[in-house]
Amino acid sequence: MSILGNRVLRKEDPKFLTVGGTYVDDVPLDHPLHVVYVRSTVAHARIVSIDTDEAASAPGVVAVYTAADIDLAPMPPGAPFANPAMTRPWLADGVVRFVGDMVAAVVAESREQAVDAAELVGVDYEPLPVLVDPEQALESETLLFPEAGTNLVLSIPESLVGIMLPPEAAEQDPNLFDGCEVVVKQRIFNQRVAPCPLEVRAAAATFEDGRITQWSSTQSAHGVKTTIAGTFGVDEADVRVIAPDVGGGFGAKMGGGPEELFVTWLAREYGRPARWVETRSESMMTLGHGRAQIQDVEIGGTRDGKITAYRLNVVQDAGAYPNFGALLPMMTRMMLGGVYEIEKLSFTSRSVATNTNPTVAYRGAGRPEAAAAIERAVDLFAAEIGMDPAEVRRKNMIRKDSFPHPTATGVTYDVGDYETALDRVLERADYAGLRAEQARRRESDDPVQMGIGLSVYVEITNGIPGSEFGSVEVLPDGKARVLTGTSPHGQGHGTAWSMLVSEQLGIPIEDIEVVYGDTDRVPRGVGTFGSKSLQSGGVAVHQASEQVVVKARELAAELLEANPDDVVLDKAEGRFHVAGNPTAAKSWAELAVAAPDGLSAEADFEAPGPTFPFGAHLVVAEVDTDTGLARIVRMVAVDDAGTILNPLLLEGQLHGGIAQGVAQALLEEVRYDEDGNPVTSNLADYAMISATELPSFETHPMETPTPFNPLGAKGVGESGTIGSTPAVQNAVVDALSHLGVRHVQMPTTPIRIWQAINDAKGGGAR
């Protein structure tokens, strides 16, 4: 019986549950230096002077550094195709560009001493005009980087034509909506949110015998290794990066930021271990934020529900030092039309530097923004023509017999069945019953109204081309060791990869060790992001397992003096024997001992293309029309990520994703005041979602295998986030639509809902 597809409990758990994980801050170091960064308290200013004297003479202080003291070239923009003049100095070099910008580094014998001394660093600022609004930044004469000549970081299609887009992509159809009977427009704020991994960033480093060892709370140990080697001009062989247990990442923990690399620099400079751990407040201000798009949508079609044209114009807030967030509109563009067959599509984006924290990838990374826009637009269109939103969706969907499906935005959806996902979610939720209950509440003028929100999404996973590494070795004791280039931080690869190996080799999963996140032990790797791990790294482990079985069978045949074709593997016993003759057999242990060079195989798997998981989410919201409070009553989700390896892990990924998607729609928003001061800079002020604000979820799997890998697996890490946000927003609006409300911006907080109701009533006070 196959182990695949079963609810196998995680091998990782007993350690976390009894002694806790080993995170970077738990790694013991011999008398490390501790660094604390002095961060800018103003959003945009010239630094007149920095007084470090008092700090430098404080107890335990080893050194205080400013830009003048370090000789390291500024870091290039973290986004490909960004304006190259928008570089980031290690420590602010004459100008600070956001609250949280690094001004000085205080190095001390203890963390407490460094914190105390950092308070003593005096900085004299001369204020500069502050740009918080990216649209204003586009027009302003104030420039974050005067040498760049603009605040525009990059624009799509312009910056990508001839690189990632064909020349014709530059042409915009001025008559996109000609012939439409109905056209609806809406400005949508896909607001800035904070990733909030429970473990904040941390780094530690040692420098011994000419080798750097760096511990990093990262999603990509090998990526950090490459960054360190490049930054310090050393051979990659002289760098070891260890990602120990990592307390969540969500796209924002790629590692290799200035805070982390300065720790490397210190270790090299002093020949002593060094350590940095940020505080939560520091993290909320300076760990990259997500989303932050201003979207203008326009959707048009016929009165009988056919959508024929759709346009999305985006202004992407890139923050002060352009990072990966600046490029994410590219992903938004790819997924522009969602699950729909729309004849005419148009997209533009401008990514803009502002005096705010840089934006990066955050769970979904450009695709939630695409799904939120089209799914809200479809609802607006449905409301305008007075048609049921489920019907409008059904009418415009890409049919399941038309895959592989090339889109107008230049990607090819591998496989899909959107209509079944929609049908199933409507059936499981009892859509007709819900609509009846909604009608009853409307008729009785119930103060608590009910809204039903739908979204049908498709997204792209494993979207960045490239291979991932995996290897399997059978050890002389008959156990197995797996090396993987993925870099998990909660996903359960230890269990999942063991299942893949056990399926092929018959070795029980408790006898399989999975090694990751250590560049000395794993020869190469890419990491874990973009929902790529199973369909790349997992497949590599699967293929390596198959090869090990082939090698073992040949060896067993040799030892048994038989033809390899006649030798079978008894997986239950973990032994090879000639078919029909189980008495003479060779165990894995015997074969591992007998193999002259050991018994192992490695694989680098590169998929022929990305995969496109999809699903349908239905949210039932209750909205108190007196207080404006919206509550999610039900969350019904049908999600298809291809063949399921372990339903337990799949559901876990969906749950977490859904919660984060609901959080964006309902609660969470990073805000700055007009002077660029963050007003949500800790977990007291930022409304990170808690258990009380969520219901239990009703998840229903679908399995449409992808043809792009032998496991049939797509990614599921981000699906929940992508599908849930528009379903929640649509539900909130739906609860109020009979009152004349057609849109409520996210997060749909009580004040926004109350105002929307009030505005719809003509602005009169209740």
Added chain:
Amino acid sequence: MKVAIEVNGTRQEREVEPRQLLVFFLRDDLGLTGTNVGCDTSNCGACTVLLDGESVKSCSVLAVQADGGSVTTIEGLATDGGLHPMQAAFQQHHALQCGYCTPGMVMAAVSLVREHPNPTEAEVREGLEGNLCRCTGYHNIVKAVMAAGGGR
């Protein structure tokens, strides 16, 4: 100042700074790194431990306040070499992913079901409001706590 605190059944006598928080006494002085720090505003609950049987956020208690008291951390929860029923339920229901909130969440859950045996889902959700998790969406945590607490 000198303190004497029983931690996981063992009496620990140490000199501590008056400003030292209980969480750093546990982590730095005793090396019990299972208890984590996740915020600086006492919102996240990652540092939750039991003090004299009741859950406290150890970032909001000074070590000197625990003088003479008895502290249980995640390391001291399991007895007889097996998992505590709450720990077992967390594994059984996949109520943890990255593991960072887990020690605090488990300790808060143990305290919750002691105070409210057979909790309803709403009681579990209310009771865990002060413990944040970013990975699980709380769904499986709620299931685990109800299972371990004989929930209705």
